[in-house]
Amino acid sequence: MRHRYLPMTEQDKKAMLETIGVSSIDQLFSDIPEQVRFKGEYNIKPAKSEVSLLKELFHLADQNADLKRNVCFLGAGVYDHYIPVIVDHVISRSEFYTAYTPYQPEISQGELQAIFEFQTMICELTGMDVANSSMYDGGTALAEAAMLSAGHTKRKKIVVSDAVHPEYREVLKTYAKGQNLEVLEAPIKDGVTDVDTLKSLVTEEIAAVIIQYPNFFGRIEPLKEIEAIIHASKGLFVVNSNPLSLGVLTPPGKLGADIVTGDAQPFGIPTAFGGPHCGYFAVTNKLMRKVPGRLVGQTVDDQGRRGFVLTLQAREQHIRREKATSNICSNQALNALAASVAMTALGKKGVREMAAANLQKAHYAKHSFKKAGFEVVYEGFAFNEFVVKLEKPVKVINQLLLEKGIIGGYDLGRDYSGLSNHMLIAVTEQRTKEEIDTLVKELGDLHA
Secondary structure, three states, rough: OOOOOOOOHHHHHHHHHHHHHHOOHHHHOOOOOOOOOOOOOOOOOOOOHHHHHHHHHHHHHOOOOOOOOOOOOOOOOOOOOOOOOHHHHHOOOOOHHOOOOOOOOOOOHHHHHHHHHHHHHHHHOEEEEEEOOOOOOOHHHHHHHHHHHHHOOOOOEEEEEEEOOOHHHHHHHHHHHHHEEEEEOEEEEEEEEOOHHHHHOOOOOOOEEEEOOOOOOOOOOOHHHHHHHHHHHHOOOEEEHHHHHOOOOOOOHHHHHEEEEOOOOOOOOOHHHHHOOOOOOOOOHHHHHOOEEEEEEEEEEEOOOOOEEEEOOOOOHHOOHHOOOOOOOOOOOHHHHHHHHHHHHHHHHHHHHHHHHHHHHHHHHHHHHOOOOEOOOOOOOEEEEEEEEOOOOOHHHHHHHHHEEEOOOEEHHHHHHHHHHHEEHHHOOOHHHHHHHHHHHHHHHHOO
């Protein structure tokens, strides 16, 4: 019989204690001196019955502003996208959600092939040669790219655009501190990286330039122009990219990127209050042996049958820590599987159509805001996010919107001193014309 919960009876306890050779649970702790043992009462609520506990938990859960009962225009790195039903079905299979490290290929072929397919699809999207089996999230993937760049070039300075996700930049600074690297920030101009200032920052001491594409404001950066600047000084070009946008945008690999990173969350991974997600990491062939984490390769066995194995691993990451190229030796295999299933279910045509819908609906929303008299701050092409200037604090506006069942956009004043009262609005393929029109109307009424 299968149980979701296995109770422990007194008979069970007695049998376990007899098996390990002690007479009581207290005897298990006999080595701990009496004077250091806690003998008080824990500051927790008294135990409740199962029925009462479930009622309390459901009551607490109902206070969450979830995306099933609210219309969401919040993005800033985590997006409300369509997730095919098959994703949950596949990742709920026990052989996938209980799997850990596939060190033994003879019993891990399903898991290894799933990871291999993820790597392949990431390479197709990014235009890169090699991708690893995933990273913890987009932020750590970007920071690892900076560390790889510093190690490869033997240089100690990294330039990152202010238009890169603010949280990603903070992760980068944390990594850099431990490696004694200096992080220089390139300012923005009209919502994109200020190329003229960037030129003055890039010298022979710069290991890498890091750009986001589309950037944090949804704008499209001039990658080809920036690529020429960093490669002229023999540094590496790192691009952090929303993988869904690459369904319609030119892949960074076709524009000279050396490393492409990002978060696979737009494909099959729910918002989940900010995680867990799944970072991706792709490189050119010349950097293949310096990739952090794991790589799955395709081979044949002694009978000529196709098989999959972990390959090109920097073994130092496991046993020779002083020579490690990274402290990452794990991955997000289950979320990578979710992304793979989502991309497979959508197919190449579906990914293009989904990305195009993001473009079209964001363009419609921008036009609607302008028509209603709002100032859309940055003009020009954008993917699924854009910035609107408001007359009142975004925090106040968002609270009022939430009362009407709308999750508003991101408050840019939290991270950019010159952008107080500016809202970053995300419009994905999930948003309908009616929902967009309602947001414009409600914001207009709040300004009246």
